[in-house]
Structure formats: C-alpha cells, structure tokens
Amino acid sequence: MKDPIIRINNLVYRRGTKLILDGVSMDIKRGSIVAIMGPSGVGKTTILRLISGQLHPNKGSVEVNGKLISSLSRRELYECRKEIGVLLQDGALFTDLTVFENIAAPLREHTDLSENEIHERVIEKLHSVGLVDTEELMPHSLSGGMARRVALARAVIMNPKIVLFDEPMTGLDPIAMSTVGRLIRTTNDKLGLTSIIVTHNVEQMKKLVDYCFILASAKLIAQGSPQVLMHDDEPSVDQFMNGRVEGPLSFNNQDDQSGPNAR
Amino acid sequence: MTKDRSKRRKLLAPIAETGHCGVFLMRMLGSIRFERELLISTLQQTYLIGARSLVIIMICGFFVGMVLSLQAINALQQFGASDQVSLLVGKSLFRELGPVLTALLFAGRAGTSIAAEIGLMKATSQIEAMQLMAIDPVQRIALPRFLAGVISMPLLAAMFSAFAIMGAVIFSVGVMGLDPGIFWSKLQSGIYFGKDFLGGVWKSVVFGGIVSLIAVYFGYYAKPTGEGVGTATTRTVVLSSVLVLIFDFIMTSFLI
Numbered sequence: 001m002k003d004p005i006i007r008i009n010n011l012v013y014r015r016g017t018k019l020i021l022d023g024v025s026m027d028i029k030r031g032s033i034v035a036i037m038g039p040s041g042v043g044k045t046t047i048l049r050l051i052s053g054q055l056h057p058n059k060g061s062v063e064v065n066g067k068l069i070s071s072l073s074r075r076e077l078y079e080c081r082k083e084i085g086v087l088l089q090d091g092a093l094f095t096d097l098t099v100f101e102n103i104a105a106p107l108r109e110h111t112d113l114s115e116n117e118i119h120e121r122v123i124e125k126l127h128s129v130g131l132v133d134t135e136e137l138m139p140h141s142l143s144g145g146m147a148r149r150v151a152l153a154r155a156v157i158m159n160p161k162i163v164l165f166d167e168p169m170t171g172l173d174p175i176a177m178s179t180v181g182r183l184i185r186t187t188n189d190k191l192g193l194t195s196i197i198v199t200h201n202v203e204q205m206k207k208l209v210d211y212c213f214i215l216a217s218a219k220l221i222a223q224g225s226p227q228v229l230m231h232d233d234e235p236s237v238d239q240f241m242n243g244r245v246e247g248p249l250s251f252n253n254q255d256d257q258s259g260p261n262a263r
Numbered sequence: 264m265t266k267d268r269s270k271r272r273k274l275l276a277p278i279a280e281t282g283h284c285g286v287f288l289m290r291m292l293g294s295i296r297f298e299r300e301l302l303i304s305t306l307q308q309t310y311l312i313g314a315r316s317l318v319i320i321m322i323c324g325f326f327v328g329m330v331l332s333l334q335a336i337n338a339l340q341q342f343g344a345s346d347q348v349s350l351l352v353g354k355s356l357f358r359e360l361g362p363v364l365t366a367l368l369f370a371g372r373a374g375t376s377i378a379a380e381i382g383l384m385k386a387t388s389q390i391e392a393m394q395l396m397a398i399d400p401v402q403r404i405a406l407p408r409f410l411a412g413v414i415s416m417p418l419l420a421a422m423f424s425a426f427a428i429m430g431a432v433i434f435s436v437g438v439m440g441l442d443p444g445i446f447w448s449k450l451q452s453g454i455y456f457g458k459d460f461l462g463g464v465w466k467s468v469v470f471g472g473i474v475s476l477i478a479v480y481f482g483y484y485a486k487p488t489g490e491g492v493g494t495a496t497t498r499t500v501v502l503s504s505v506l507v508l509i510f511d512f513i514m515t516s517f518l519i
Contacts, residue, residue: 052395054391054394054395078397078399079397081394081395081396081397082397084395086392086395086396088388088391088392088395089388090387090388092387092388092389092391092392093389093392094384094389094392095384095387095389105396105398106396106397106398108300109396109397109398109403110397154396158396
C-alpha cells in the first residue's frame with residue numbers, strides 16, 4: 001500500500017494492568033472507507049482515541065499524515081486535529097446551541113470568515129446531509145437520525161482529510177441507518193476524505209466499507225475487503241462475521257468506555 | 264508496604280488536588296486572549312450567573328439588614344446608645360457580612376449551576392467533542408465562567424450591602440422611630456471608603472475567584488456520570504463555603 005494516510009505500527013496500550021491492544025498494526029489507505037470491527041470491549045474506540053491523540057500508546061506509534069501523534073505538543077495536536085473530523089457516539093452536539101451554531105462552532109473558532117460566508121457554508125453542509133430548514137432547531141428536538149446527520153455536517157465543516165466515526169449507526173432505525181451509511185459514502189467520495197468507522201454492525205459494513213480490520217482479544221485477527229472476510233475460514237473471523245455463538249471467541253463483558261475520563 | 268503507600272497517598276491527596284487546581288487556574292489564566300469572543304461569552308456568563316442571582320441577593324440583603332438593626336438596637340438600648348445603630352450595621356455589613364454572605368449565597372446559586380452545567384457537558388461528551396474540534400474547552404467554557412464570577416461577586420456584594428442598609432433604615436427609622444438624620448450622618452461619618460468599603464470589595468473579588476474556580480474545576484473534572492455530576496455540585500458548595508470563611512479570616516487579619 002503506497003503512502004497510507006494513517007499508519008499504526010505495533011501498537012500496545014494498557015489500562016492499569018489490563019492489556020487493551022497488543023501489537024496492532026494497520027495501514028489505512030487515503031480516500032477509502034475503513035471499518036474497525038470486533039466484539040464489544042475489544043478496544044475499538046481506544047484505537048480512535050489513539051489516532052486523535054486523546055490517549056498515548058504504551059508502545060508503538062500512530063502516524064497521521066506523516067506526523068507522529070504521541071510526540072506532538074498540545075498546540076501542535078490541536079493544529080493536527082483541524083484536519084480530523086470526529087463523530088462521537090450519539091453525536092455529542094452542544095445542547096445549548098442551535099443546529100446552525102453547532103455546525104458553525106469550528107468555523108468561528110478557526111477561521112476569519114464573515115457572517116455571510118459562515119452562513120453559506122453551514123447551509124451548504126446542512127443541505128448536503130439532506131437537512132433543510134432545521135438550522136434554528138435545538139438539538140433536543142431532533143430525532144436520533146437527524147442529530148447524527150447534524151453531527152456529520154459538523155464533523156466535515158472544516159473540510160478535514162480524515163473523519164473518525166464512533167458507532168455511527170448505533171440506536172438508529174434501519175432506514176436511518178441506511179441513510180447515514182449512504183451519506184458517509186457520498187461525503188467521503190465527494191470531499192475526498194478518508195473515513196474510519198468503529199462498529200460492530202457487520203450487515204451495514206458489508207454494504208458500506210472498502211476495507212475491514214477485525215480485532216479480537218487485543219489483537220488484529222484479520223483484515224481485507226468485506227467480501228473476502230465473509231468467506232474467511234479462520235474460525236474466529238467466521239464466528240464474528242456470521243454472528244455465531246459457538247467458536248473460539250468468548251462472550252465477555254469488558255466495558256469499552258475507555259474515555260479520557262478512564263485514565 | 265503497599266498498605267502504607269496507599270495510606271500516605273490518601274493523606275497527600277488534598278495537597279495533590281490543590282496543586283492540580285492551581286495548575287488548572289494557571290492554564291485558564293494563560294489562555295486569556297484579548298478578543299471579541301471571550302468578551303462576549305464573559306458578558307453572557309456575567310448575565311447568567313451574576314444578574315440572575317440578583318433577586319435572591321437583594322431579598323437576603325434586605326432581611327439581613329433588618330435583623331441586624333433589630334439586634335443592634337436591642338443591644339445598644341441597654342447603654343442608651345441606640346442612635347449608633349447605623350454605624351454598627353454599616354461596619355459589620357461592608358466589612359464582613361456583605362462579602363461573606365453574598366459569597367455563600369453565590370456558591371449555592373451560581374457555583375452549583377456552573378459545576379452541574381460543565382459536569383453535564385462532560386457527561387454528554389460535549390467537552391470531548393470540543394477538544395476533538397481543536398477548541399480548547401478550558402478557554403471557551405471554564406474561563407468565561409471564572410471571569411464572570413470574579414466580576415459579578417463584588418457587584419453582588421455591593422447590591423447586598425445596599426439592600427441591607429435599606430432594610431436597616433426601614434426598620435430602625437420606620438418601625439423603631441429613630442431619627443433619619445442621625446442614622447445617615449452617623450453612617451456617613453463613621454464608615455470609611457478605603458478601609459471599610461474597599462476592604463469589602465477586595466474580599467468579594469477574592470471570594471468570587473474562589474467560588475468560581477472551585478465550581479469550574481470540580482465541573483471540569485467531574486466523573487462523566489449522573490452521580491459524578493451530583494458529587495461535583497455538592498463538593499463545590501461545601502468546599503467553597505469553607506474556603507470562603509477561612510480566607511475571610513486570613514484577609515481580615517491583614518486588612519484590619
């Protein structure tokens with residue numbers, strides 16, 4: 001793979017004495033939609049937090065666009081994050097701001113655009129996620145799917161190079177799921193993004209992504225296109241992709257809430 | 264060995280937390296920029312936590328003034344000195360009761376709402392979302408609330424004292440039949456602008472800083488759960504009230 005936009009090399013991450021990630025390596029190709037999958041609690045979200053620099057690896061490295069994330073100062077990291085859009089679980093919209101102000105927040109912070117230009121760009125992004133006349137609504141009056149779309153518009157307002165999605169489909173009805181899925185595809189291709197999706201929803205991923213990484217018990221157990229992985233004979237891959245109860249992976253309840261708060 | 268160490272860590276925890284809070288304060292002050300955004304959000308917060316606390320401060324001030332003059336007249340009458348009531352009420356108000364009671368009310372009214380608001384923003388990952396958008400939440404969320412607290416406390420304390428004096432006038436002149444001329448002239452000649460009034464202003468600036476620093480700090484480092492937000496709110500009121508009283512003694516002993 002030539003010139004990957006994200007290069008993760010032999011990553012080791014421990015929380016307390018527990019090994020969350022053990023020697024994980026990934027190369028993520030520019031312009032693709034990539035899924036990081038695995039059973040709950042396997043450290044998928046932790047990988048996103050390592051990419052965005054909220055957590056630091058115990059060993060190994062994360063390079064984004066050629067920059068070693070863990071070696072950056074706070075200011076450099078913030079500079080770097082302007083090129084990364086993130087859609088958190090449930091969207092994490094600012095509850096005391098309108099939809100318009102939510103999407104405009106990064107523009108107001110990082111650019112000197114005039115009020116007219118901001119208005120133009122926000123409305124354009126809102127239209128591109130299929131929302132019309134919603135800019136004056138407050139986040140609490142939005143449905144789950146709409147909130148997710150607003151969050152997507154906010155994540156791409158700065159025209160980032162990379163967008164990270166943390167469980168973008170969870171809690172949505174099937175139609176909203178497909179709509180959000182299609183939006184991820186169209187925004188990715190139209191804006192030339194690289195999208196990384198953390199999820200355990202195998203069905204949606206088969207339709208959406210170009211490439212998959214599967215994590216299980218702290219290790220990367222398989223990677224490839226969804227079509228290839230569906231027919232992988234390796235028992236744990238087969239078990240996960242086809243949702244079988246019997247298999248080498250045990251059902252365990254480790255929690256995946258590896259927030260910066262869990263540090 | 265390990266038991267010993269954990270015991271020591273427990274003993275040292277308050278010191279470590281004080282240091283952590285100091286670092287947080289420095290980070291906040293270090294992120295001050297002279298720009299429009301900060302000015303606007305500080306003014307907004309001053310309205311939300313300052314102006315919105317005004318009614319409760321005025322009501323409390325009024326009744327404190329009344330009860331103070333009632334007690335003062337009652338005590339001074341024994342020496343036949345009830346015409347000195349305005350002096351006693353004024354001194355104790357401007358120097359002590361104004362700043363201290365306002366700070367305690369402010370901790371309950373504004374401190375809790377700041378801590379709960381920031382804690383809730385954290386529990387719903389809004390703080391994290393800001394960090395990920397490269398927006399510094401310390402600068403955009405914590406700093407305006409802290410500055411607003413420092414600005415509004417002296418103003419609220421002044422309002423408190425003003426309404427307390429009003430309560431004292433109404434009670435001692437209106438109810439007890441004291442001569443209004445004596446009341447005002449004693450007040451005017453006995454209260455010094457520098458020592459009494461400005462001393463109180465200084466105190467209330469410091470108290471405003473203490474209360475709002477503790478509120479933003481506990482809110483910002485609250486556990487992102489319902490219980491965590493509750494704990495942060497409670498600790499804000501308890502600790503800021505205690506610290507206000509401790510600092511009151513320390514400052515008084517220097518100012519007097």
